[in-house]
Amino acid sequence: MTVDQPRGTKVRGTRQASALAAALASLPGFCSAQEIHAELRRRGETVGLTTVYRHLQVLSEQGTVDTIRDPSGETLYRQCGSSAHHHHLTCRVCGSSVEVEGRVVEQWAAKVAAAAGFTSVDHTVELFGLCPEHSA
Template identity: 30%
Template sequence: MMDERQIFNDYIKSEGLKGTSQRAAVLDVFLGTEGHVSVDDMHRMLSRRKLKVGYATVHRTMKLIAQCGLARQVRFNDGITRFEHQYMHEHHHHLVCTQCGKVIEFNSDRIDDAEKIILRKYGFLMHSHRYDVFGLCKECQNKKAGSSVKSG
């Protein structure tokens, strides 16, 4: 099993790039995250750890982390690009609660099968896909129901 830092360093080398403390710091912090982090999140986490890395460098490094396959870019509908782990993480889709912002990850063999059928039908060669469902999570539905009952 190849270590994530190894993958990153190999990629850096294979592209003729150089290893730097900033890149190591960004990768390090990213490896400690879960879920979906924005460049802003990353920059804040780095600052909290007293790691001073410029905004532009965080951007550039996150792009590298995505390019080498360790992260996947995710864009919901707020105009912010987020990154989630891709290495050793099963691909999944998202249920995004538009109230509280929670993101539930899901998978479905049924959907995978249906997708294969669609791709065959159109002769389409898939590189990537995303299936995002927007709505209310169970908790936010309950909150809403509760408040409307009390107010009535």
Template identity: 35%
Template sequence: MAKVKDLFRDYLAKHGLKVTRQREIILEGFMSSPSHLSAEELYLRLRKDHPNIGYATVYRTMKLLADSGIASERHFGDRQTRYEPNTSEDHHYHLICNSCGRIIEFEDAKIETLLQQTAADHQFTLSHQRLELYGLCPSCQGG
């Protein structure tokens, strides 16, 4: 977490922005979150312990985290921007339930190999990738 805080502080300083306690609280709350949160969901989670943090501050800070490369903005078909930490070089993929919106992350070496091979077959150099599969989770299937 200290490395991420340093990256964020460096980004803010480089762009002439202040390191505020509110921004640090938002960063900590985001990085400790177990799921893909929207700015509103993070705000609702944080305001319990930090009622002085407003929604606009959370929204703007999440944009800063995305711009700095600490977070990735994701769009899973529910018309909300969701955020996830950029914590490793490992690629992971998403299963998204069309009914309840549940997001399940998974890793699969076979998919990774297939994507790399497909790119190589087409003499294409990958910069990044995204795989999202939509359907029904076990709960919404009635099982």
């Protein structure tokens, strides 16, 4: 099935989409678009960086790719491990990441939104710390 986006970006069923999916599956943790592009080049793929960014944006909107912003503000991507809404706890040193359920965060977000009269609210929570390997 091909998904047509407003700018004409076709994500599923294209050679670039297959190559991007394979690269994402092989990369550990969250990576920048430039790192993903470098992995594609290493594999001999001729996908342009702009195409990588476009595909990652579409896949992120579809929920098949997780995104976080690192402490410097750069967007990082990884293949989604879960289709349910979740949050991430990411190591500032090595970039390893675990998915965490945030029931308390969900309740807090709903309470704050309701108190302000907002409805249909989305949110993103990104937690950064040191993994057990780097906590010494």
